[in-house]
Amino acid sequence: MKRLNKYLVSEYIKIFFGSLFFFVMLLTLADIIPRMEHYFEFPELVKNFIFFHLTRAAYNAYFSFPLSSMFASTFILGTMVKNKEMLACYNAGVSLFRFATPLFIFVISLSVLLIPYWEYIVSPFNEISFVHEQIAYHRSSSTERNNILFFGSDNYVYHIDSYNNVSDTMSNLVLLKKDNNGDDESRIKAKTATWDTNKNIWIAKDVSIVDFNFPLGGIVTNIDDAYNLRTHDEFILDVKEEPRHFQREKRFETLSFSNIKELIDIRKSINTDTKDLETEFQFRLAFAFAPFVIVVLSTLFAKFSTQSVLVVSLAFVIISALIYYTILMLGVSFGRSGSLPPIVGAWAANFIFLATSTYIFRRYY
Numbered sequence: 001m002k003r004l005n006k007y008l009v010s011e012y013i014k015i016f017f018g019s020l021f022f023f024v025m026l027l028t029l030a031d032i033i034p035r036m037e038h039y040f041e042f043p044e045l046v047k048n049f050i051f052f053h054l055t056r057a058a059y060n061a062y063f064s065f066p067l068s069s070m071f072a073s074t075f076i077l078g079t080m081v082k083n084k085e086m087l088a089c090y091n092a093g094v095s096l097f098r099f100a101t102p103l104f105i106f107v108i109s110l111s112v113l114l115i116p117y118w119e120y121i122v123s124p125f126n127e128i129s130f131v132h133e134q135i136a137y138h139r140s141s142s143t144e145r146n147n148i149l150f151f152g153s154d155n156y157v158y159h160i161d162s163y164n165n166v167s168d169t170m171s172n173l174v175l176l177k178k179d180n181n182g183d184d185e186s187r188i189k190a191k192t193a194t195w196d197t198n199k200n201i202w203i204a205k206d207v208s209i210v211d212f213n214f215p216l217g218g219i220v221t222n223i224d225d226a227y228n229l230r231t232h233d234e235f236i237l238d239v240k241e242e243p244r245h246f247q248r249e250k251r252f253e254t255l256s257f258s259n260i261k262e263l264i265d266i267r268k269s270i271n272t273d274t275k276d277l278e279t280e281f282q283f284r285l286a287f288a289f290a291p292f293v294i295v296v297l298s299t300l301f302a303k304f305s306t307q308s309v310l311v312v313s314l315a316f317v318i319i320s321a322l323i324y325y326t327i328l329m330l331g332v333s334f335g336r337s338g339s340l341p342p343i344v345g346a347w348a349a350n351f352i353f354l355a356t357s358t359y360i361f362r363r364y365y
Contacts, residue, residue, distance in 0.1 A: 008099075011076050015071070016068050016069060020065070027063075031056065032053060038136075038137070045135065048132040051129070055129035056125075059129070059253065068291075069107055069110070069294055069298075070295060070298040073103055096299065107292045107295045115257065130253075130254065145160075146161065148246065150272075153239070155178040155179065158174075159175075160173050165247050167194065168243040168246075170194075171191070173192070175187070186210060188237070191206035191207075200242075204232075204236075204237055207232040210229050211228040252280060255280070261281070279345055281342075282346035286350050290328075293354050297320065297353055300357065327349040327352060330348075331349055
């Protein structure tokens with residue numbers, strides 16, 4: 001049995017890495033072809049184009065792992081069914097689940113390794129690839145964010161025309177203070193607000209402050225009683241937000257697990273929404289274990305293999321991948337919108353596929 005297990009895993013590894021290379025090349029070509037016209041227009045930037053696609057390959061490999069795992073397991077087991085090798089195992093009293101256990105162990109080990117693979121390879125490589133993409137497509141790495149609407153702590157709402165990440169300066173700031181009913185308590189308008197790194201405070205300039213004092217029912221008899229207007233050349237903002245809350249966030253593809261956790265902590269520190277980040281974090285974890293979930297399901301396909309093992313394997317991979325990714329993206333969308341808890345939305349596809357596989361194993365094998 002040990003020799004059979006060794007043979008199964010060694011054959012699986014060959015097909016797995018071969019199919020992984022194939023899928024990565026396919027995704028890379030799909031990325032290159034629409035850009036060919038631009039490449040020919042700027043041949044002097046060919047070095048940046050090459051570095052972009054080479055470093056992007058790590059990202060493509062990450063998302064090709066489930067497809068490669070499924071194809072390899074379906075192809076290997078299908079070939080063994082075709083060659084009557086599986087029949088010999090059944091006659092020897094070896095069940096399909098027991099026979100495929102070495103594959104499950106190997107793939108779940110691979111899934112665990114996908115987490116540090118994203119953390120230490122995909123995430124930094126994506127940063128490099130986007131730098132070369134900016135150069136190749138003449139895109140400047142902007143130091144400013146424009147038209148910011150930000151919901152801060154203590155019922156503050158920020159409207160900012162632009163925020164400079166280098167000088168940590170807000171331009172044309174409107175800061176609304178809301179009460180618990182959502183009505184305006186006060187409004188601060190400032191030409192600029194700059195972070196003082198020595199005192200850790202925001203110093204606003206050319207400031208006008210309105211304290212609203214509307215009576216119950218909203219009926220105003222005297223406009224002077226309705227609000228109190230004050231002006232200041234310089235004013236210290238009494239808020240909890242710091243520059244890190246306004247700085248431009250990295251693209252999701254470049255965020256490592258530790259980056260996402262840090263951003264979640266930053267947002268929670270001022271009681272702002274974190275559903276999108278929590279869903280992204282759970283999605284990364286769930287997708288890391290997608291190869292294992294899909295291999296368990298693909299093992300069941302061996303029974304339906306025919307003489308055309310390659311064609312059948314590809315067909316099962318395409319159909320199952322479409323179903324899996326559709327459920328996965330729907331779950332992630334529901335998680336980010338708040339329709340589902342982030343952990344439920346991100347893991348829904350894995351739960352459904354694993355539950356389906358478990359039922360079929362117990363019912364028919």
